[in-house]
Every structure is written in C-alpha cells, then in structure tokens.
Amino acid sequence: MQRNSPITILALIAALSAATLQAAESPRATLLDQGGVRIKDLTFLQGARDNQLVGFGLVIGLQNTGDKDTIYSKQSMANLLQKYGLTVPASSVSSKNIAAVMIVCDIPPFVKNGSRIDVLVSAIGDATSLTGGVLVQTPLIGADNRVYAVAQGPVSNNALTAGTDNATVTKNHPTVGQVVGGALVEKEIPVTLVRDNFVDIVLREPDFTVTARMAEAINRKFVQSSRAIDGNTVRVQLPTLYLASPIDFIAQVQSIEVTPDSKARVIINERTGTIVATARVRVSSCAIAHGNIVVTIAKSADVSQPAPASTGGSTVVIPADTVTVSEEGGPTRRLTPFREMPTVEQVATSLNALGVSPRDMMAIFQALKQAGALQAELIIR
Numbered sequence: 485m486q487r488n489s490p491i492t493i494l495a496l497i498a499a500l501s502a503a504t505l506q507a508a509e510s511p512r513a514t515l516l517d518q519g520g521v522r523i524k525d526l527t528f529l530q531g532a533r534d535n536q537l538v539g540f541g542l543v544i545g546l547q548n549t550g551d552k553d554t555i556y557s558k559q560s561m562a563n564l565l566q567k568y569g570l571t572v573p574a575s576s577v578s579s580k581n582i583a584a585v586m587i588v589c590d591i592p593p594f595v596k597n598g599s600r601i602d603v604l605v606s607a608i609g610d611a612t613s614l615t616g617g618v619l620v621q622t623p624l625i626g627a628d629n630r631v632y633a634v635a636q637g638p639v640s641n642n643a644l645t646a647g648t649d650n651a652t653v654t655k656n657h658p659t660v661g662q663v664v665g666g667a668l669v670e671k672e673i674p675v676t677l678v679r680d681n682f683v684d685i686v687l688r689e690p691d692f693t694v695t696a697r698m699a700e701a702i703n704r705k706f707v708q709s710s711r712a713i714d715g716n717t718v719r720v721q722l723p724t725l726y727l728a729s730p731i732d733f734i735a736q737v738q739s740i741e742v743t744p745d746s747k748a749r750v751i752i753n754e755r756t757g758t759i760v761a762t763a764r765v766r767v768s769s770c771a772i773a774h775g776n777i778v779v780t781i782a783k784s785a786d787v788s789q790p791a792p793a794s795t796g797g798s799t800v801v802i803p804a805d806t807v808t809v810s811e812e813g814g815p816t817r818r819l820t821p822f823r824e825m826p827t828v829e830q831v832a833t834s835l836n837a838l839g840v841s842p843r844d845m846m847a848i849f850q851a852l853k854q855a856g857a858l859q860a861e862l863i864i865r
Contacts, residue, residue, distance in 0.1 A: 523685065523698060524738035530684035530717070531676045532593045537632055537667075539587040541622030543605065543614050543639055549658075550583040551609035557584040564620065583611035587622055587635050589667055593675045600665040603635045613658035614639050624667060632673065637666035678730050681722045685737070690716040693745040701742045748860035750849055755865070757842045759849070761832075766859040767825040772838065772848060 542560055543550075551557040558577040565572050589603040605619055621636040641661035643654070677683060687694060695712040702710040702720060710720040726733035748764035789799040825831045835845055852858040 520741050520743035522738060523701075523740050523742060526689075526694065526742070526744060527685045527687050527698075527718075527738075529677055529734065530686050531679075534590040534592055535626055535632075535673055537589050537591055537624035537626055539622045539624040539635060541585055541587055541635070542620045543583045543585050543607075543611075543617035544581065544620060546581045546583060546611070546614065546617045548580050549613040549615070550581050550611045551579045551607075554579060554584060554609040557582055557609055560584060583607050583614060583617065584609045585614070585619070587619070587624060587667075589624065589633070589635075591626075591632060591667075591669065591673065593673065595669050595672070597669055597672055599669045601633065601667045601669065602665060603663045603667045605639050605661045605663060607659040611659060613643065614661045615641055615643050615658055617661075619663055619666065626673075630671065632671045633667040633669045635663060635667040637663040639663055677734070678722065681727065683720045683722065683730070683734060683737075685718045685720060687716050691745055691747075694742065697742045697745075698740075701740050702737060705736070705740060749863060750858065750860050751863045751865065752846050752849060753865040754843075754846060757846075759842055759845060761828050761860070763828050764860070765828045765831055767831050767834075767852060768857045768859065769821075769824045770852065770855065770857040771821040772852075 540560075542557070542564065555574070557579040558574045561577045561579065561582055562572050562574040565577075584607070585605045586608050587603050587605055589601055591601060595601065603619075603624070605614065607614055617639045619636055619639055621634055623631045624633040624635055626632050639661035640663070641656060641658060643656040643658035643661075685698065687698075692712075692715040695715055695718050698718045699710045699712040702718070706720075706723055709723060710718055713719050720737060722730055722733055746762045746764060748766065749760075749762050750765055751760045752758075786802045788802050825834055835848060838848075840848065849858060849862060850864075853862045
C-alpha cells in the first residue's frame with residue numbers, strides 16, 4: 485500500500501481551505517444553493533386563474549323556517565311553477581317552506597365540461613334556517629353574463645336551532661350552507677398560458693428580491709431563459725426543445741426551489757388582540773416603562789332612618805357608590821432599558837419580561853414606531 489507524503493496531505497488541506505474561503509466569500513450563491521420553497525408554492529401562472537360565478541335561486545323543503553312574507557320569494561316560486569304549466573298568483577304562494585338564496589362559487593382553471601365544484605348558499609330574506617333544504621336547479625353566471633355552471637342539490641350546513649319563543653339555542657350559522665359538488669360545469673373557460681413562446685410567472689406576494697432570485701434560479705437550469713420584468717412577474721422563454729411540450733417545461737420550472745424573503749412587519753389586530761411579527765423585525769436601543777391604570781367602581785347603598793322614638797321622618801335609601809383610580813405597581817412601572825434587539829426572539833423575550841398583556845404590547849409597539857426604535861412596518865387592523 486502506498487502512503488501519501490506529508491506534502492500531498494498539506495496540499496489537500498490547502499485546497500479544502502481555499503474552497504471553504506471561496507464559499508464564505510460568496511454568500512449570495514450559498515444562499516441560493518441552500519434550497520427552500522418551490523416556485524409553484526410561491527406563484528401562479530398568468531392566465532391560469534379562478535373566476536367567480538353567482539346565481540339567484542330557491543331552497544325548498546324547509547320546515548317552517550323559510551321566508552316569512554318576502555315578495556321576491558313568492559314571485560320566484562310562482563315563476564318556477566309557471567315553467568311546469570301552473571299559473572299561480574304570487575300573493576297566494578306560501579313561503580314558509582322556501583327561501584330565496586344567492587349562490588356563489590369559484591370555478592378553477594382547466595375544469596372541463598361535466599366537472600363538479602362546490603357552491604356556497606346564503607339566505608337573502610328573513611329565513612331563519614336552511615337546514616334540511618334542497619337547492620333547486622340554478623344557473624350560475626360569470627362577469628360576462630354567460631352561464632358557466634348549473635347548481636342543484638341538498639344544502640348542508642351542520643347547524644341546529646332548537647327552543648321556544650322565549651329561549652332558543654343555535655349551533656353554527658343556519659342561514660348559510662354548502663352544496664358539495666353541487667355545481668355541474670356546462671361551459672369551459674379558455675386558458676392561455678403561452679404567449680409568443682413566453683410564460684409569465686406571477687408572485688402571490690410582490691417582492692423584488694424574490695423575483696430576482698427566481699430569475700437567477702431558472703437561468704441556472706435553463707440558460708438565459710428568464711428575466712424579472714417587475715417586482716411581481718418573471719417572464720420565462722420556452723427553449724426550442726420544449727416548444728411542442730410547454731407543460732413539461734412549466735412543470736420543471738415550478739419544481740425549482742428558491743429561498744423566499746420577507747419584509748420586516750408587525751401586524752396588530754386590535755379587535756382580537758393578535759400580534760404577528762416576522763423574523764426580520766429589529767428594535768434599536770431604547771428604554772420602556774408601561775403602567776396599567778385600574779379603575780374600581782363599587783356600587784352600594786346606605787339606609788337612613790329617623791332617630792328612635794321620633795315622631796317625624798321616614799326611612800330612605802341613600803346611594804353610596806365609590807370610584808377609585810390607581811396604577812398597578814411592580815416592574816412595569818419602572819423605566820426599563822433595553823439593548824439593541826437584532827432578532828424577533830429577543831424582542832418577544834424582552835417585552836414578555838415586562839409582564840404586559842398582548843393589548844399592552846400593542847401600545848408599546850406603536851410607541852416604539854413613533855420613537856423610531858422599531859425597524860419594521862407597523863400594520864394596524
């Protein structure tokens with residue numbers, strides 16, 4: 485067996501060190517090589533989009549939970565009966581077992597004639613429940629007033645209403661339901677993916693960094709085939725080899741992985757008390773003090789009565805309500821200094837150390853933004 489000489493081993497170590505140094509000096513290439521999220525999970529193809537359909541119809545078979553005295557429900561039922569040769573005045577139609585509804589749904593791209601899609605049914609009158617009802621055949625039209633699907637079937641809403649005139653219990657939302665697979669597609673919506681041998685890939689969340697990374701990643705697999713045309717779209721040219729099979733090319737492009745990027749954002753929902761912060765949120769050095777004001781209201785009454793053996797006067801009740809205002813003590817009352825917090829974990833840990841509630845934390849984030857210490861976009865819902 486031949487042994488390696490010390491000179492050969494030293495040369496190998498030097499080569500490995502040079503390769504490591506070269507990789508460290510190329511952070512952008514290293515970041516792209518780490519992999520991440522597939523392009524298909526971040527984008528959609530221009531032209532391949534959903535379309536909205538809507539229709540007006542009737543739900544029948546309700547158990548005295550339909551529209552009470554709604555004129556359009558009665559008129560719709562009279563028109564429906566007239567199609568079957570029964571001429572009935574709208575005023576004589578009973579509407580307690582029927583309900584006027586609007587039907588909405590999204591028709592996905594590439595669905596063919598005969599495909600089935602789900603529809604959502606919502607009462608528009610004063611019906612109290614659609615449970616147990618059946619949707620009568622209803623045409624669904626698009627924005628161009630053309631019929632693309634027809635909906636019909638039993639309404640399912642998993643709702644329950646029970647009780648008396650004085651007390652009722654309601655589970656879920658009884659005036660909205662779903663007809664699973666209830667719409668039958670009658671007209672296919674044409675989809676154009678390739679225009680002049682180009683395919684446009686659109687980000688769901690516009691970002692210049694991500695589009696640049698997408699174009700670079702695609703060009704590494706298909707040389708000089710793509711370019712970012714704005715912060716939302718990457719235009720990809722079909723190679724000559726794939727002109728006859730663009731779907732195969734699109735599938736390969738969508739399987740390419742890129743490293744996504746996110747903006748530094750803090751989103752506050754004051755109605756629900758929810759705070760969401762992205763990983764890029766930074767807070768500069770600052771000092772924070774936060775104290776809660778506590779208002780205590782005590783409602784009571786005193787009884788005043790005349791002295792014993794007196795001949796005049798009467799017993800009366802005198803209100804004795806009290807209101808006190810105080811501020812809670814503890815660590816939240818002190819001005820607490822914080823060093824620079826470069827990660828969202830440090831931001832959360834530091835603010836949690838103050839012992840504040842989520843709603844108090846919202847006020848702190850707003851004050852940090854006003855002071856210029858919060859290095860992120862603050863969105864308040």
